[in-house]
Amino acid sequence: MDFTVIDGPTSTEIRLQGRMTFSDHDTFRSVIAAFDRPAGHRMVFDLSGLDFVDSSGLGMFIIARDTAQKKKLDFTMRGARDEVQRLITLAKLHKVFTIDA
Template sequence: MDYAVQTATDGLHVTLKGRMTLIDHEKFRNVVDAIEKSTGSKCVFDLSGLEFVDSSGLGMFLIARDVALPKGMEIELSGAQDGVKRILQIAKFQTLFSVRP
């Protein structure tokens, strides 16, 4: 997985590309650290370049949510395509996150 974190006026914009699996846990820690340090109200994950996510990847989103919620920060997942979109639907992530096309 490749990622980029950008500061936006209302929080963070995180772009994820490639495959998000267990081996990306350490990389994702940097994203969680950015969420912890952010003073914004929103963190948008752009998933349009994400080709695959496994259960460990889903767990990483839950970790991000656990860090963001006490700060009053909303997590939005946007642009998921094909298989990633399907996995998010199966996991019912729309009940935990704001999920946008």
């Protein structure tokens, strides 16, 4: 998995690309480091570049959401394509995440 962080004054977009699997835990720590923002800041995961997510990747989404909640940040995901969207729906994570169209 690769990622790019794009900072704005009130929001930060994190673009995830490639495959998100168990082997990406170390990389994901760097993603979580981007959550060091003031309360009320909006964190957006852009999933449009993700081709695949395994169950560990889904767990990383939960870690991101929990981290955002602890830091009082708004957390949103958007742009999930077919396979990734299907897994999010199967895991019923669309019921616990804010997902923008």
